[in-house]
Amino acid sequence: MRGLSVRVGGPRALRAMNDRAALYALAEHGPLSRVELEHAIGLSKPAAAELLRRLEQAQLVRQDGHKESSGPGPNARLWTVNELAGHAVGIDVISSSVDVAVADLSGRVIAERKVLSRGSGPDPVVPLRRAVVDAAKVRGLTLDDIDRAVVGISGSIDPVTGFLGYADHMPRWHGFNVPHRLADALGMPVTVENDVNLVATDELLHGRARGYTDVLLLWMSSGVAAAVVVDGRLHRGWRGAAGEIDFAPLDFNGRRVTELIDNHGVLELAADHGVRAGRAGTLVRRAVAAVAGESERGGDPEGFLAELAARVAQAVVIPVSLLDPQLVLLGGEIGVAGGDRLADRVADRLHRLIAHRPEVRPATGRDHAVRHGAVEAAVRQLQEAVFG
Structure with missing residues (x-):
């Protein structure tokens, strides 16, 4: 995962703020031409050109075709976030299955996988890890290529102990620090969130x-x-x-x-x-x-x-x-x-x-709402880490 090094200071801090604003604008509204990006974040032509050069060199943005010109002159280049600069995974865990979606830095879902976990043995982390590995493999990725995970599960995670509560129907997930165990198994930062909270996240963004x-x-x-x-x-x-x-x-x-x-x-x-x-x-x-x-x-x-x-x-x-x-x-x-x-x-x-x-x-009642909310939360965390 590539990211920006941000230090507090005059010109350097201003450049970092502009870089971050540009990356979020491209992630949400891209692809954009340089002129469109200037208008979106309020930069001059030289400043926008230098910003794009800097971000392209850092492999955080890439060119994405051209925009047809309505008048004389060449077509304008279009720019977008380099979606390969990071990946995130959203996971929905229920008592009988694990539903996984892998997304790139732009938020686009690039792979999905659902596996049955009932009858898979006493350790519930094993089928979850297998589902993530299988989903990543669809796009030629490994766990090392994924930078963030958000897991939705019924019940609530105690922020002090990491134990799962209010989930008697999930007995295999009791008695251990769930976020720490999953982070160790997947080799990446993991946030475990209540499943209904993730449905609310999806409703806030798309519902x-x-x-x-x-x-x-x-x-x-x-x-x-x-x-x-x-x-x-x-x-x-x-x-x-x-x-x-x-x-x-x-x-x-x-x-x-x-x-x-x-x-x-x-x-x-x-x-x-x-x-x-x-x-x-x-x-x-x-x-x-x-x-x-x-x-x-x-x-x-x-x-x-x-x-x-x-x-x-x-x-x-x-x-x-x-x-x-x-x-x-x-x-x-x-x-x-x-x-x-x-x-x-x-x-x-x-x-x-x-x-x-x-x-x-x-509510909207969108299919896979928990997984959608988990992906959205994971991508947001990833973008915060990469964009600075």
């Missing part, structure tokens, strides 16, 4: 949270968790467990959040209203269609959605009161399947309970 600074994402699937974004940044809490709300009691009978709005709780609620289907997400989607008049009614889909919305509103009312978010996103298979109809009912119920008026919307 329905784009343009928002304060967001609460509620994830409802086989488990329940939340991600908290404050001032555009993930809030992890003192011990990394912010958002682990699944074990919190939701009513005076002691029933927990996860019992009422995870897949199993939603299936039970639907059965009480005579609404039946296979999976929880399918069931919610069919109930929404029935209420909209797009399919035959079975049981009481309206009553089911109303009660589900009440439960969801009750689950987020205290976090919303404390955090005052602009946006509440309903994610996981249940939140996405509910679409705007469930979100509108949750908003109505929530607005009856408290004075806050956040928007409530379904």
